[in-house]
Amino acid sequence: MQQYRAELNADVTFTTGGRLQAQGLRVEVPHLEVTEADLAMILVGSLGLRDVERVELSGIRTFAETTPPAGPPGSPRLRFVELSHVISGGMTTYPGMPAPVVSAHLTWEDSRPQYAPGTEFSLDRIEMVGQTGTYLDTPRHRYAGGTDLAGMPLERLADLPAVVVRTAGSGRRAVTEGDLEPYAVAGHAVLLHTGGDRGWGTPDYATDAPYLTGEAAALLVERGAALVGIDSVNLDDNTPAAAGERPAHTVLLAAGIPIVEHLTGLGNLPPHGARFTAAPPRITAFGTFPVRAFAQVPYYEPHDHNRSAGWMPSR
Structure with a gap:
């Protein structure tokens, strides 16, 4: 290499x-x-x-x-760092969204008559909205006619050089242009380590959560970021004070830059040097779906x- x-x-x-x-x-x-x-x-x-x-x-x-x-x-060798939350039946991702329902379509016991003695299988079923667990937003999530999951190029989703921007512990909710200014982000996955994942699974997770400002999102578009991720409930401010506006989603998805929300474990990544992957299934007419987000980190x-x-x- x-x-x-x-x-x-x-x-x-x-x-x-x-x-x-x-x-x-x-x-x-x-x-x-x-x-x-x-x-x-x-x-x-x-x-x-x-x-x-x-x-x-x-x-x-x-x-x-x-x-x-x-x-x-x-x-140099590589270690893998898990950056996704586990999905389980009944869990809450975004307050107000329906929880996933995990069930058996075919049990091991019911499958036995269909196969040779000693051979059995299970077929599992899950009912959920796309906004479950750690997920990726495509332009179709925000724009009618925008690129859907099937249309996203792998170059935007897999083996991206990562830049980790840390505001965790700062006491601030907003990730601003000033936080991004020191970093070269062209062609990179820009991962916002805000510490917001500490509240995952609790009522406080969606309360006064960290977010990216619209001005900062515009800077990432201008500088050619390939993907933007955050370890918080929403990339945008979701409080009543925002009045329903979603400037970060609006700007990034208009530019074809996918978004990954509800990341976790970003504190285990270095500022530079990791490679990031978050690839969903290829589904047409669908804008958001869970991913197995992870990073590869070289070490010696x-x-x-x-x-x-x-x-x-x-x-």
Whole structure:
């Protein structure tokens, strides 16, 4: 597998008066023609820096590396991170929506007369709305005639490089343009780690839940995000104060950018370096359906202290 990297020197100044200087840093980049402005955002996002006032880069060198799929100890490996809630009969996803009903269409016992002795099967049945568990919204969810589940290209749903934007613990509900500003999001799944999943399955889950502002959604469209996900009850503000408006859904789905809601476990992902997948069945004339959302995260053997999933210091 070929990966692209940039080696550079950095001088980062913070609004708090602090300063960070580094030489020979290596960061992963999407291609060899990455601009200096994009490099600055990638660097800030990879290191999880906040309150950045200025980034000055020098000695920039981009190059390609080929990583073998497997190798001796010390080579990168992958771990899978579960990002979906479990679906079970009678559960509540979005308050007011009907709960799923799980039942048997054919039991093991009833199937026995149809097969040879010792052979039996069960056929299970589920009745549910598309907004059950962790699910993906397509443009058809918002717009009549919009792209449905069957029409969504896999390039928008599977093996996407992920950017994790963290506001969990901030005490703020809204994810704003300022939260997104440090990150390069073109072609990425932008995953909003708000901490809203802590209330999953409780009456508080839908009360004053975190959300993405319409202005922030417009910024993601402008910068070419491939998908947007959140670990909250709704990507938009669902309180009465919003008066039923859904600007984030409106802007993103108009641009063909799918949305994944009710994620969980985003705290287990690094800011950069993970690959995200959330693919639903191919159903026509259907706008929303549950997904098995997960991420693949590269890691290195413990004795290889100088490498990590998102960036590497010079050797």
